[in-house]
Amino acid sequence: xxxxxxxxxxxxxxxxxxxxxxxxxxxxxxxxxxxxxxxxxxxxxxxxxxxxxxxxxxxxxxxxxxxxxxxxxxxxxxxxxxxxxxxxxxxxxxxxxxxxxxxxxxxxxxxxxxxxxxxxxxxxxxxxxxxxxxxxxxxx
Amino acid sequence: xxxxxxxxxxxxxxxxxxxxxxxxxxxxxxxxxxxxxxxxxxxxxxxxxxxxxxxxxxxxxxxxxxxxxxxxxxxxxxxxxxxxxxxxxxxxxxxxxxxxxxxxxxxxxxxxxxxxxxxxxxxxxxxxxxxxxxxxxxxxxxxxxxxxxxxxxxxxxxxxxxxxxxxxxxxxxxxxxxxxxxxxxxxxxxxxxxxxxxxxxxxxxxxxxxxxxxxxxxxxxxxxxxxxxxxxxxxxxxxxxxxxxxxxxxxxxxxxxxxxxxxxxxxxxxxxxxxxxxxxxxxxxxxxxxxxxxxxxxxxxxxxxxxxxxxxxxxxxxxxxxxxxxxxxxxxxxxxxxxxxxxxxxxxxxxxxxxxxxxxxxxxxxxxxxxxxxxxxxxxxxxxxxxxxxxxxxxxxxxxxxxxxxxxxxxxxxxxxxxxxxxxxxxxxxxxxxxxxxxxxxxxxxxxxxxxxxxxxxxxxxxxxxxxxxxxxxxxxxxxxxxxxxxxxxxxxxxxxxxxxxxxxxxxxxxxxxxxxxxxxxxxxxxxxxxxxxxxxxxxxxxxxxxxxxxxxxxxxxxxxxxxxxxxxxxxxxxxxxxxxxxxxxxxxxxxxxxxxxxxxxxxxxxxxxxxxxxxxxxxxxxxxxxxxxxxxxxxxxxxxxxxxxxxxxxxxxxxxxxxxxxxxxxxxxxxxxxxxxx
Numbered sequence: 001x002x003x004x005x006x007x008x009x010x011x012x013x014x015x016x017x018x019x020x021x022x023x024x025x026x027x028x029x030x031x032x033x034x035x036x037x038x039x040x041x042x043x044x045x046x047x048x049x050x051x052x053x054x055x056x057x058x059x060x061x062x063x064x065x066x067x068x069x070x071x072x073x074x075x076x077x078x079x080x081x082x083x084x085x086x087x088x089x090x091x092x093x094x095x096x097x098x099x100x101x102x103x104x105x106x107x108x109x110x111x112x113x114x115x116x117x118x119x120x121x122x123x124x125x126x127x128x129x130x131x132x133x134x135x136x137x138x139x140x
Numbered sequence: 141x142x143x144x145x146x147x148x149x150x151x152x153x154x155x156x157x158x159x160x161x162x163x164x165x166x167x168x169x170x171x172x173x174x175x176x177x178x179x180x181x182x183x184x185x186x187x188x189x190x191x192x193x194x195x196x197x198x199x200x201x202x203x204x205x206x207x208x209x210x211x212x213x214x215x216x217x218x219x220x221x222x223x224x225x226x227x228x229x230x231x232x233x234x235x236x237x238x239x240x241x242x243x244x245x246x247x248x249x250x251x252x253x254x255x256x257x258x259x260x261x262x263x264x265x266x267x268x269x270x271x272x273x274x275x276x277x278x279x280x281x282x283x284x285x286x287x288x289x290x291x292x293x294x295x296x297x298x299x300x301x302x303x304x305x306x307x308x309x310x311x312x313x314x315x316x317x318x319x320x321x322x323x324x325x326x327x328x329x330x331x332x333x334x335x336x337x338x339x340x341x342x343x344x345x346x347x348x349x350x351x352x353x354x355x356x357x358x359x360x361x362x363x364x365x366x367x368x369x370x371x372x373x374x375x376x377x378x379x380x381x382x383x384x385x386x387x388x389x390x391x392x393x394x395x396x397x398x399x400x401x402x403x404x405x406x407x408x409x410x411x412x413x414x415x416x417x418x419x420x421x422x423x424x425x426x427x428x429x430x431x432x433x434x435x436x437x438x439x440x441x442x443x444x445x446x447x448x449x450x451x452x453x454x455x456x457x458x459x460x461x462x463x464x465x466x467x468x469x470x471x472x473x474x475x476x477x478x479x480x481x482x483x484x485x486x487x488x489x490x491x492x493x494x495x496x497x498x499x500x501x502x503x504x505x506x507x508x509x510x511x512x513x514x515x516x517x518x519x520x521x522x523x524x525x526x527x528x529x530x531x532x533x534x535x536x537x538x539x540x541x542x543x544x545x546x547x548x549x550x551x552x553x554x555x556x557x558x559x560x561x562x563x564x565x566x567x568x569x570x571x572x573x574x575x576x577x578x579x580x581x582x583x584x585x586x587x588x589x590x591x592x593x594x595x596x597x598x599x600x601x602x603x604x605x606x607x608x609x610x611x612x613x614x615x616x617x618x619x620x621x622x623x624x625x626x627x628x629x630x631x632x633x634x635x636x637x638x639x640x641x642x643x644x645x646x647x648x649x650x651x652x653x654x655x656x657x658x659x660x661x662x663x664x665x666x667x668x669x670x671x672x673x674x675x676x677x678x679x680x681x682x683x684x685x686x687x688x689x690x691x692x693x694x695x696x697x698x699x700x701x702x703x704x705x706x707x708x709x710x711x712x713x714x715x716x717x718x719x720x721x722x723x724x725x726x727x728x729x730x731x732x733x734x735x736x737x738x739x740x741x742x743x744x745x746x747x748x749x750x751x752x753x754x755x756x757x758x759x760x761x762x763x764x765x766x767x768x769x770x771x772x773x774x775x776x777x778x779x780x781x782x783x784x785x786x787x788x789x790x791x792x793x794x795x796x797x798x799x800x801x802x803x804x805x806x807x808x809x810x811x812x813x814x815x816x817x818x819x
Contacts, residue, residue: 039692041789042739045787048784048787051805058778089781089783
């Protein structure tokens with residue numbers, strides 16, 4: 001096949017929750033920071049762990065495991081918070097491992113019909129399957 | 141293509157700001173005078189506004205704006221000089237509003253380097269037509285001799301006459317020639333006045349070209365010399381003596397001394413002119429003592445002041461200082477002085493930034509006027525609390541939401557006159573904008589007395605559009621009504637000019653939430669609807685008392701605290717339902733344990749072991765139980781991120797959070813809400 005066709009590529013960041021690999025578009029990532037002290041905000045849904053101070057801004061933090069209805073585990077030094085930004089709304093998500101940034105061509109993204117588990121697209125790559133959640137639903 | 145010369149870019153901002161301000165005040169004058177009629181000052185003011193816009197847009201290199209402004213200026217020149225000229229008021233106002241809109245919208249595209257200058261020739265032609273009509277009338281008047289009435293006063297003595305001088309068509313600087321002629325005339329006769337009065341004025345040249353220059357002077361005995369003086373002047377095409385009607389002579393027979401009267405009238409006029417000049421000068425000097433400041437600079441200033449407040453607080457409550465105890469008297473004295481100064485500084489900066497919300501409200505006058513013209517619903521607009529002040533950044537945000545809400549209210553809420561009649565509504569349709577402030581928030585309400593909204597209908601419509609996220613029955617009335625703000629909801633079958641495209645309200649809501657605010661809807665079918673916008677006063681700095689509950693760090697505004705007590709066992713009362721009360725100096729107050737209401741651990745369980753903070757909201761009091769007190773601090777309160785406010789965090793008594801100088805985050809409590817929620 002003639003590979004001179006230009007295909008669009010997207011840059012994604014992959015991360016791991018409970019052994020499953022997910023991906024997020026780099027455009028929606030502001031920062032990746034070490035998991036640290038999160039100030040609890042009372043009366044919030046259980047998956048909202050609280051808030052942190054990110055360079056003078058107060059950012060809400062969501063626990064991905066809790067959001068996905070998994071039991072809590074102890075976080076270690078590999079645990080990170082990915083600070084996401086969707087349309088100006090910032091939310092940090094706690095993930096167990098941050099893997100890497102890679103370029104994936106548009107054609108690799110396949111939409112899925114299944115409506116549970118927050119997944120909207122799937123990337124079937126040679127090095128493994130990466131799930132792309134519907135972040136609007138996931139982050140509420 | 142608006143490419144401006146180097147250096148002009150910086151002036152562009154000033155030009156846009158100043159012109160927008162002028163056009164806004166023009167709008168206000170137009171709206172007011174449309175009903176009440178044009179007074180002399182209104183005409184003069186409109187002329188001045190157009191004159192300024194003409195000049196400054198010419199300087200900026202925006203020829204279309206300059207020409208359009210020039211045309212309107214011409215219109216008002218005639219209205220000013222010939223107050224009795226008749227014209228169709230409706231046409232005039234339509235043109236004026238159209239011109240104002242055209243100029244305003246042109247300024248919006250100016251910053252875009254790709255945009256092209258708009259073509260105003262159609263509008264200009266309409267104005268020219270009106271101009272011709274008005275001038276045509278004038279010419280008629282000149283021919284029927286009516287203008288004699290203006291030139292001559294009944295009290296003018298017989299010796300006073302007037303000449304009308306016409307200059308060559310090819311003459312370039314007509315005003316100059318006119319000035320020279322008048323000067324020549326002054327040498328041989330007593331010149332009383334000229335029409336146009338002010339030969340230095342911009343429009344004078346055009347006027348003279350059209351109508352000739354009229355010079356009123358004492359002719360008797362000097363006719364020949366006058367004629368000679370005129371003939372000697374350059375570029376004079378022809379001149380004629382303006383005839384006076386014989387009947388005017390009758391006034392002279394009255395016993396009053398006419399010449400004295402004439403001079404008295406002149407004196408009055410002179411002093412009027414002087415007063416006007418002084419007034420104008422005063423206005424100018426008042427204007428000169430106002431300067432424009434970019435809001436971003438004020439933002440930076442406020443941030444800086446906030447940092448100073450936090451740092452000062454950190455210094456004063458530093459553990460080193462506390463360790464030294466009472467031995468630092470001089471230090472504490474200076475520290476108190478510094479605190480006082482910083483307080484004043486903070487107040488000053490906040491007051492610089494506050495403006496009355498009327499700034500945003502008054503813009504709605506135009507919206508209502510335009511909508512009434514189109515929809516004929518005759519909606520009245522009324523304001524309540526328009527002088528409520530809020531931070532400029534907050535008032536700026538209000539424009540778009542208010543516009544959407546007002547348009548919706550008139551378009552959808554208010555019924556047509558026939559509908560109102562048939563449903564027995566006798567009061568006039570009204571939209572009310574109300575503003576008030578309370579505990580760090582500004583509340584803006586848009587209220588209409590229209591047909592209201594039916595929650596059931598809304599749920600039905602939302603279901604059909606697939607917008608429901610939970611079963612219909614689980615929606616409270618308020619939640620159901622709020623669905624109208626969801627994206628994609630209001631795609632009306634008939635998309636009107638004003639609403640129904642489904643992109644309005646959701647954007648409005650997200651913009652309000654972005655600044656930490658909230659929109660709530662309430663409505664009664666048949667009576668009307670109400671939208672409340674709650675916007676926290678941005679960056680309020682307040683003094684708070686920090687308290688520790690388990691691992692959590694809360695703060696209570698000092699204003700809400702009456703005192704801190706360590707209750708004695710005999711003053712504690714426990715009810716059989718588990719609720720506790722404390723007796724303080726003859727009054728009994730309920731106890732709220734933050735650990736209980738917030739489901740967090742606390743270190744202390746006995747009321748006597750921890751601290752009790754007696755707080756109040758209005759005349760009611762409540763005791764808040766905590767493990768210990770942290771310290772008094774001045775903090776900059778930031779609203780919660782919209783993400784959390786959507787989860788109703790404020791309903792649980794948490795009004796905002798703050799990052800302290802030492803990096804800790806504290807959650808600010810609102811006593812009133814806590815009492816509402818947990819008692």
